[in-house]
Amino acid sequence: MISVANILYCGIAALVLWVGPGWLLAHGLGFSRSAALAFAPALGWAMQTAAALSVALVFGFSSPVILLATAALCVCAPLLHGLAGEEERRFPMETLALAAALALVPALAVLPKVGADGAIALASPIYDHAKIALIDEIARHGVVPPGNPVYGAGGTPGTVAYYYLWHFGAAQLAFLAGAKGWEADAAATWFSTFAALGLVAGLAFRFRPGVAAPLLALLAAAAGSLRPVAGAVFGPALHRVIEPATGLAGLLYQASWSPHHVASACSAVLAVLLMAGLRARATAAGAAALALVAAAGFESSLWVGGITVALAGGTAALVLAFRGPAEGRWRFLAAVAGAAIVAGALVAPLLIAQLQAVAARGGGAPVRIEPFAVLGPLVPEGLRMVLDVPAFWLVLLPVEFPAIALAGAAGLVLALRRQPEGTQGNHRLGPALGALAFVSLLAAGILVSTAGENNDLGWRAILPAVLVLSAFAGAALAAALAAAREGRRAALAAGLVLLALGLPDALALAGRNATGAPGVDGYVFAGDADLWRAVRHEVGKDVRIASNPGRLEKLTPWPINLSWALLSRRRSCFAGKEMALAFAPLTSEEREAASDLFARVFAGTGTRADVKKLRTVFGCGAVVVTAQDGAWHTDPFSTSPLYRLAQEEDERWRIYVATGGTGTR
Structure with missing residues (x-):
C-alpha cells in the first residue's frame, strides 16, 4: 500500500x-x-x-x-x-x-x-x-497548473483553483524519490x-x-x-x-x-x-x-x-x-x-x-x-x-x-x-x-x-x-x-x-x-491496492474514472472516497461533493445534482440516460463497480453500448472502459 x-x-x-x-x-x-x-x-x-x-x-x-x-x-x-x-x-x-x-x-x-x-x-x-x-x-x-483530479467537464483535464503550492x-x-503521493x-x-x-x-x-x-x-x-x-x-x-x-x-x-x-x-x-x-x-x-x-x-x-x-x-x-x-x-x-x-x-x-x-x-x-x-x-x-x-x-x-x-x-x-x-x-x-x-x-x-x-x-x-x-x-x-x-x-x-x-x-x-480508528470498511480497504493496480493496468493516466463517491465512507467520520483519493493515482470524473467543494467550479446546486446522479447509478437505480450523462457530460472514460456497490447486482453498465467490460475479479470488482478505445491505454 x-x-x-x-x-x-x-x-x-x-x-x-x-x-x-x-x-x-x-x-x-x-x-x-x-x-x-x-x-x-x-x-x-x-x-x-x-x-x-x-x-x-x-x-x-x-x-x-x-x-x-x-x-x-x-x-x-x-x-x-x-x-x-x-x-x-x-x-x-x-x-x-x-x-x-x-x-x-x-x-x-x-x-x-x-x-x-x-x-x-x-x-x-x-x-x-x-x-x-x-x-x-x-x-x-x-504539468502546472495541474489538471483537476476531482472533476473535468466532458473528461477534459480541467483546472485547479485551490492553493496548491504545498502539494x-x-x-x-x-517525483525525485519515485514515490507515491x-x-x-x-x-x-x-x-x-x-x-x-x-x-x-x-x-x-x-x-x-x-x-x-x-x-x-x-x-x-x-x-x-x-x-x-x-x-x-x-x-x-x-x-x-x-x-x-x-x-x-x-x-x-x-x-x-x-x-x-x-x-x-x-x-x-x-x-x-x-x-x-x-x-x-x-x-x-x-x-x-x-x-x-x-x-x-x-x-x-x-x-x-x-x-x-x-x-x-x-x-x-x-x-x-x-x-x-x-x-x-x-x-x-x-x-x-x-x-x-x-x-x-x-x-x-x-x-x-x-x-x-x-x-x-x-x-x-x-x-x-x-x-x-x-x-x-x-x-x-x-x-x-x-x-x-x-x-x-x-x-x-x-x-x-x-x-x-x-x-x-x-x-x-x-x-x-x-x-x-x-x-x-x-x-x-x-x-x-x-x-x-x-x-x-x-x-x-x-x-x-x-x-x-x-x-x-x-x-x-x-x-x-x-x-x-x-x-x-x-x-x-x-x-x-x-x-x-x-x-x-x-x-x-x-x-x-x-x-x-x-x-x-x-x-x-x-x-x-498512532492507532487510528478501526472501522467496518478497514478490511475491504486493505485489499483495494489490488483493485487500483488493476485499474491502472486497464486505464490510461489521462482517462477519467467513475467510481462510487460514497464507497467505504465509514473509513472516516465524514463520507469521502478515500480508496480513490489515496490509492488510484487516476483522475475521477466526479469524486463526490466534498472534494468538489474544494476543487471544482460548481455551484451548490450543480454539486448536489452530480452527487445525486452518481449515487443513483452506483446504487443500481440509474437509468440509461444517467449512464449516458456520465459518459457525455462528465467524460467518464472508465467505470469501476465493486461488490460494495448496489450496482454490483443491478449493473447498468453491463448492458450499455457506451462501455465494455475490460476486467472482472470474482466477487470483488468490474472494470469497464468506454467503447471506441477512448478509455483504454
Whole structure:
C-alpha cells in the first residue's frame, strides 16, 4: 500500500532540497551557522517551492527545473548580506532533534495502521489528506497548473483553483524519490511540522539566547487544549458553558489536518523577520526574498497567506516603518511595496483562478464579519453575540492554548521592554511580531469564511499567532527559570502548571494519530491496492474514472472516497461533493445534482440516460463497480453500448472502459 522506505527517501529529498539551500539563505541573512539551521527548513521550503513553481509554470515540471531553481537560490544566498543582523551564537542542536521527534505526531496521522486481522485503520485527519490526489496529479503528469483530479467537464483535464503550492512541494519529493503521493504527503507533513517547530525554537533563541528558551518553546508549541482536564473536572457541564471543540486548535493538531496552512503561517512569520531586516537596511535582494516568501504563503493558503497576511502582515509593516527614527522609513516602505508587487505577479495565475472559481460557485461573499462562537447554551442566545467577543480572548484562548496564551503574552511584554540579547538593531522585531500575532488573533475571532462547510478562515488565521506566542512563551518560561534560581519561583510554577495542563490533550492526539480508528470498511480497504493496480493496468493516466463517491465512507467520520483519493493515482470524473467543494467550479446546486446522479447509478437505480450523462457530460472514460456497490447486482453498465467490460475479479470488482478505445491505454 505504501513503502516506509519511500517515505524515508522523500524525507531525505526534503532535507536536501530545502534545508541545504535554507541554511545558505539563513546564513546569508546573517544568522550564525548553528542558528541558521533552526530557520533553514521553513525558509528553504518557502523560497525553493515558490521559485520552482514560478519556473515550472513557464518550462514545465521536471527534474532540471527543480534543480535549477534550487541551485539559483544557493548562488544568490550571499546577496542577502547579513540582513538579519545576527551575532555568532551557538544554537542548541538538541532542540532540532526534539523538533524532529515531535513532528512525527502529525506524520503518524497520514500513515495506515494494519491490524492483526489485516484490516486497515486510519486516523481522522486523513480526511483532509484526500488532497493527496493532487500530489499524484502533479507528479504523474508533470504539468502546472495541474489538471483537476476531482472533476473535468466532458473528461477534459480541467483546472485547479485551490492553493496548491504545498502539494506542489510534496510532488517534487514524489517525483525525485519515485514515490507515491501518499508517501510524499507523509514525508511533507513531517517536514512542515519540523520546519514550524524549528522556526519557533529559532525565534525563542533569538529573544532569549541559551538552551532553555527554545526547548521550552517546543514544549509549549506541542501542548494541546485544556479541554480534557476541564472535562474530567466538570463533566458534561463544560459544554453548557462553552461550545465544543472545533478546528481552532494547537500546532500539532493543525499540522495533522492541514500542514499546508501551517507552512503558510511559517511564511507569514518569516516575512516579518525579513521586513525587520529590510527596515535596518533595504536591499533589492532582501525585497526579492520577501517577495518569494510572501508568494509561498499565499500559494499555500488563501486564508493564512492571503487574507490574514494582508491584515496582520500589513500591520506589522506599518509598525516597523513608524517605530523609531524616520531614517530609512521611505526606503523601507518602497522595498516592501516592491516586494508586494513582485509577489502579486508571482501569485497572479493562482489568484485569478481562485477569483474565477468563486464567481462560478456563486453563494455571495466568501468572508463575513461574525464573532467566533464561544459560549454554550447556559448563556442566553441574545447575549452570546455580545459576550462571545470578550469570551474569545478571556475564555477560549486560555482553554485552547493554556501553555502559550498567558506565557506568550508575558514573553511579548518582555520583548517590548528590552532589546533581544545579542542582536544588532532588532528592537523593532518584537513589536512587529506582536502586531502579527494580535491581528491574527483578531482575524480568527471576528472573521468567518463561507466558501466551505467549516470556518477555515477562523481556524487557520490563528496559526501565525500560535507560532509567535509559542516562541515568546519559551522566552518567558526561560526568564522565569532564571528568576527561580534567584528564589523567585511563582512565575515558573504558574507557567509549568499551564504547560502541564495542555499535555494530556497532546498525548491523546499522539495516541489517536498512532492507532487510528478501526472501522467496518478497514478490511475491504486493505485489499483495494489490488483493485487500483488493476485499474491502472486497464486505464490510461489521462482517462477519467467513475467510481462510487460514497464507497467505504465509514473509513472516516465524514463520507469521502478515500480508496480513490489515496490509492488510484487516476483522475475521477466526479469524486463526490466534498472534494468538489474544494476543487471544482460548481455551484451548490450543480454539486448536489452530480452527487445525486452518481449515487443513483452506483446504487443500481440509474437509468440509461444517467449512464449516458456520465459518459457525455462528465467524460467518464472508465467505470469501476465493486461488490460494495448496489450496482454490483443491478449493473447498468453491463448492458450499455457506451462501455465494455475490460476486467472482472470474482466477487470483488468490474472494470469497464468506454467503447471506441477512448478509455483504454
